[in-house]
Amino acid sequence: MHQINSNYRDDSGQKVQELLFKLDGLSFTYPDGKTALREISLAIRRGDRIALVGKNGSGKSTLVRHLNGILPLQSGSLHYQGKALTPGILAAMRLNIGILFQDPDNHLFCNSLYEDVAFGPMNKGLNRDQVDQLVKSCLDDVGLLHLMYKPAHQLSYGQKKRAALAAILAMQPEVLILDEPTANLDPKQEQIFKKLLSAFQGTLIIIDHDLLFLYDICDRAVVLAEGRIHHDYSFQELVSQQHALREHGLDFTFRFSCCGKDHHHLSASSHHHHHPTHDHGTNDSHATAADKTTPILELQHFSYQYPDKTAGIIDVNLIVRPGEAIALVGENGAGKSTLAACLLGLHRGEGFFFSRGRQLDQGLRRSLWKQIGMVFQNSADQLFCPSCWEEVAFGPQQMGLSTNEVELRVAEALHNVRLTGYEKRVPLNMSGGERKRLAIAAALSMQPEVLILDEPTASLDPQSQELLLDILNHLAMTRILITHDMFFIRELSRRTLVMHQSRIICDYPTSSFLADTHLQGINGLDYTYKNHCLEQIMDLQDQNRG
Amino acid sequence: MDRSGTIIHVSSTFAAGLLFLAIFLSGLSIVLLVRKWHREPDRGAAPDWSIPTIDAYADTPSFFHNWDPAVKIGSLFPYCFLVVSLKSLFWCAVALIVSLLALFFSNIPWQRGLRRLTAMSGFLLMFLLIVPFTSPAKPGETLILLPMLDSLPFHLNGFYLALTIVIKAFAIALMMEPMLGTSSLPITLQGLVRLGVPSAIIQMILLTHRYIFVFQQEIIRMYRSMRVRGFTARTDFTTMKTMGNFFGMLFISSFDRTQKVYEAMLCRGYQGSFPTFSLPQTRREDLAKGGLWIMIGILLLVFDRTLPVLAP
Numbered sequence: 001m002h003q004i005n006s007n008y009r010d011d012s013g014q015k016v017q018e019l020l021f022k023l024d025g026l027s028f029t030y031p032d033g034k035t036a037l038r039e040i041s042l043a044i045r046r047g048d049r050i051a052l053v054g055k056n057g058s059g060k061s062t063l064v065r066h067l068n069g070i071l072p073l074q075s076g077s078l079h080y081q082g083k084a085l086t087p088g089i090l091a092a093m094r095l096n097i098g099i100l101f102q103d104p105d106n107h108l109f110c111n112s113l114y115e116d117v118a119f120g121p122m123n124k125g126l127n128r129d130q131v132d133q134l135v136k137s138c139l140d141d142v143g144l145l146h147l148m149y150k151p152a153h154q155l156s157y158g159q160k161k162r163a164a165l166a167a168i169l170a171m172q173p174e175v176l177i178l179d180e181p182t183a184n185l186d187p188k189q190e191q192i193f194k195k196l197l198s199a200f201q202g203t204l205i206i207i208d209h210d211l212l213f214l215y216d217i218c219d220r221a222v223v224l225a226e227g228r229i230h231h232d233y234s235f236q237e238l239v240s241q242q243h244a245l246r247e248h249g250l251d252f253t254f255r256f257s258c259c260g261k262d263h264h265h266l267s268a269s270s271h272h273h274h275h276p277t278h279d280h281g282t283n284d285s286h287a288t289a290a291d292k293t294t295p296i297l298e299l300q301h302f303s304y305q306y307p308d309k310t311a312g313i314i315d316v317n318l319i320v321r322p323g324e325a326i327a328l329v330g331e332n333g334a335g336k337s338t339l340a341a342c343l344l345g346l347h348r349g350e351g352f353f354f355s356r357g358r359q360l361d362q363g364l365r366r367s368l369w370k371q372i373g374m375v376f377q378n379s380a381d382q383l384f385c386p387s388c389w390e391e392v393a394f395g396p397q398q399m400g401l402s403t404n405e406v407e408l409r410v411a412e413a414l415h416n417v418r419l420t421g422y423e424k425r426v427p428l429n430m431s432g433g434e435r436k437r438l439a440i441a442a443a444l445s446m447q448p449e450v451l452i453l454d455e456p457t458a459s460l461d462p463q464s465q466e467l468l469l470d471i472l473n474h475l476a477m478t479r480i481l482i483t484h485d486m487f488f489i490r491e492l493s494r495r496t497l498v499m500h501q502s503r504i505i506c507d508y509p510t511s512s513f514l515a516d517t518h519l520q521g522i523n524g525l526d527y528t529y530k531n532h533c534l535e536q537i538m539d540l541q542d543q544n545r546g
Numbered sequence: 547m548d549r550s551g552t553i554i555h556v557s558s559t560f561a562a563g564l565l566f567l568a569i570f571l572s573g574l575s576i577v578l579l580v581r582k583w584h585r586e587p588d589r590g591a592a593p594d595w596s597i598p599t600i601d602a603y604a605d606t607p608s609f610f611h612n613w614d615p616a617v618k619i620g621s622l623f624p625y626c627f628l629v630v631s632l633k634s635l636f637w638c639a640v641a642l643i644v645s646l647l648a649l650f651f652s653n654i655p656w657q658r659g660l661r662r663l664t665a666m667s668g669f670l671l672m673f674l675l676i677v678p679f680t681s682p683a684k685p686g687e688t689l690i691l692l693p694m695l696d697s698l699p700f701h702l703n704g705f706y707l708a709l710t711i712v713i714k715a716f717a718i719a720l721m722m723e724p725m726l727g728t729s730s731l732p733i734t735l736q737g738l739v740r741l742g743v744p745s746a747i748i749q750m751i752l753l754t755h756r757y758i759f760v761f762q763q764e765i766i767r768m769y770r771s772m773r774v775r776g777f778t779a780r781t782d783f784t785t786m787k788t789m790g791n792f793f794g795m796l797f798i799s800s801f802d803r804t805q806k807v808y809e810a811m812l813c814r815g816y817q818g819s820f821p822t823f824s825l826p827q828t829r830r831e832d833l834a835k836g837g838l839w840i841m842i843g844i845l846l847l848v849f850d851r852t853l854p855v856l857a858p
Contacts, residue, residue, distance in 0.1 A: 123815030
């Protein structure tokens with residue numbers, strides 16, 4: 001392990017800005033004995049744009065929670081604008097430092113967006129007119145002005161995330177700290193964040209695993225590993241050094257075969273049209289396609305409305321055949337998760353639903369869970385048992401399998417996700433990547449015919465993503481992958497369904513999806529905008545090797 | 547039991563007719579409600595969230611919207627207690643009319659009031675059905691004997707008593723709309739602070755109102771993930787153990803979220819109280835409105851005691 005504590009601005013001869021934060025020998029240990037920070041020494045200057053990166057659990061969030069005094073100093077020192085943190089300074093300092101935490105629900109604690117965004121400016125003592133002007137301007141910036149009086153619980157995830165950013169920006173902070181700002185967001189919403197952050201004039205500190213997102217925004221990289229600063233240099237230096245990236249679990253170069261240069265899945269054999277045939281049988285369902293294998297699942301003219309009459313999915317026709325690897329893409333709120341819930345039998349819609357050629361009745365619906373496994377977006381929603389063994393055994397036990405069979409399945413599932421030896425571990429205490437793999441094991445132990453994965457890569461560091469990719473690549477069952485991650489779509493799917501406004505608008509081979517230049521015009525999603533960043537980074541790494 | 551009062555025997559035909567009419571009317575209401583639900587074309591249409599929700603029901607300020615929330619609550623709340631004290635059916639009905647007028651003048655759609663009454667109607671309907679058959683007999687009261695229910699007479703006095711309670715409940719429930727629905731929650735809570743309710747309780751109400759929906763979503767998501775792994779609640783030890791784990795995890799996540807919300811509030815300058823712009827000073831007009839409502843309540847009580855009409 002080596003510590004590089006260079007101040008690259010000094011070395012490069014650029015103008016040295018005013019020192020904002022000065023950390024010296026900062027260490028922190030949580031009450032459970034886990035040491036999160038060890039001897040951190042760091043100088044942050046006004047105008048710095050820092051990418052704070054490292055593996056899950058490396059101490060990034062703990063460090064930023066020190067920067068505005070949420071966590072108390074245990075040892076070492078922290079100075080803000082040359083002053084040690086005292087209660088008097090803390091209150092004023094917090095009004096100048098905006099922190100956007102990962103979960104937007106934690107930020108939106110008032111009863112309407114207006115009140116949430118006004119909370120900070122009102123605490124700053126601004127008058128009613130100033131607050132009103134700020135709130136409207138910030139909500140306009142994130143495209144939520146028309147929802148100003150909507151309660152937060154009625155917003156979509158992407159809208160909540162943007163509202164939380166508006167609430168921070170309304171404080172007009174001189175330092176903006178963001179923890180995983182784009183996790184679970186579609187490319188369109190990512191672009192909104194990117195635009196706002198690029199335009200931000202103050203000091204910026206971003207924790208994110210997506211180095212491609214950070215590439216155009218940050219100019220300095222601080223790499224944390226096991227609570228220590230391992231590197232502190234320019235962002236370009238970080239991305240150009242593959243060995244450093246790999247050392248810290250940040251190596252995303254396994255993604256480098258994309259950029260439109262290596263589309264090796266060109267087979268169109270899996271292509272079928274969204275409406276394969278409109279010959280209808282006597283009961284108005286599509287005529288049976290006798291020449292093809294019996295689909296595992298089939299939806300015909302299937303629609304679902306939420307109880308408040310909002311459209312969930314509209315007139316969906318979908319055939320899922322054995323062994324297929326399908327990607328389901330679309331903007332946030334397009335209906336992807338609703339479609340998954342319909343396939344799981346959680347939502348009862350109108351239309352035809354066939355399982356192995358049999359139309360779904362009450363009995364068949366009740367047994368769908370044995371046929372279809374689901375890994376939800378947030379592992380916390382899925383894991384509720386006190387040990388990993390119990391978590392993975394829960395499904396097989398519900399299936400009524402013998403104790404021996406349950407034990408065999410648990411061992412196999414844990415082995416498949418590289419969690420052998422974790423049987424007695426408490427899921428709550430595991431890292432994000434481990435919890436995601438555990439959630440997959442919990443589904444695999446039921447040996448489903450179809451596995452649906454909702455945003456499996458969200459909030460995972462590149463190393464965990466690479467491991468996940470390897471695990472998913474070795475699964476033999478039919479897979480439906482809901483994601484915005486182009487690389488995973490390309491690597492793990494042969495067929496792509498594009499959803500927009502509750503409908504499936506395209507159903508074609510993944511190769512055609514990757515080459516489709518018209519999608520952006522339809523749903524505003526630009527899945528290729530990161531490609532130029534990738535190309536530049538590849539050039540940098542080539543130069544570095546040279 | 548003293549049965550010296552009037553006893554009315556209801557013939558089987560009449561009773562059957564009444565029963566048929568009740569079933570028919572109930573069925574018709576259900577059919578109409580279901581048809582209305584399916585016909586409503588604009589339920590899916592998004593409301594206009596660019597204006598405060600409360601203003602969606604009042605383009606021009608109403609008698610209640612203009613009222614200082616502290617005085618409004620400070621006078622309507624005691625008024626409700628005065629209505630509770632009424633004993634005779636007639637004056638309770640007058641109180642109900644007053645509430646209906648208040649709802650009308652507050653510019654709040656009558657459907658909101660109706661929804662409020664529908665929510666409590668199940669309980670009150672049972673009340674109306676049970677009390678007349680179970681209330682103690684009084685000398686000289688009228689009893690109605692239904693066919694095949696000779697041992698269980700219908701006490702008219704009991705029916706009046708139940709009806710009085712139901713009407714009082716409706717009158718007070720309808721007053722909630724003008725009292726609480728004509729200001730936003732934060733403004734109403736500010737009014738409560740002015741009335742001396744501790745600030746900590748007000749903040750707890752504010753946060754509870756917000757996070758009850760978040761926890762509801764978490765419960766739904768976690769239970770859904772249990773269902774897709776085959777969980778069905780039964781009355782056995784395994785279900786108890788699973789539900790124990792489920793609630794344990796919910797408790798931990800709630801605790802965790804509480805901590806994180808508090809940190810997020812600190813980060814945005816929270817120092818123990820929610821910031822508010824001070825409410826306008828209480829005007830004479832506000833006090834006059836308050837006096838008017840208290841006066842109405844006192845008059846109702848005085849008339850109720852001096853001119854009891856249809857008192858049970």
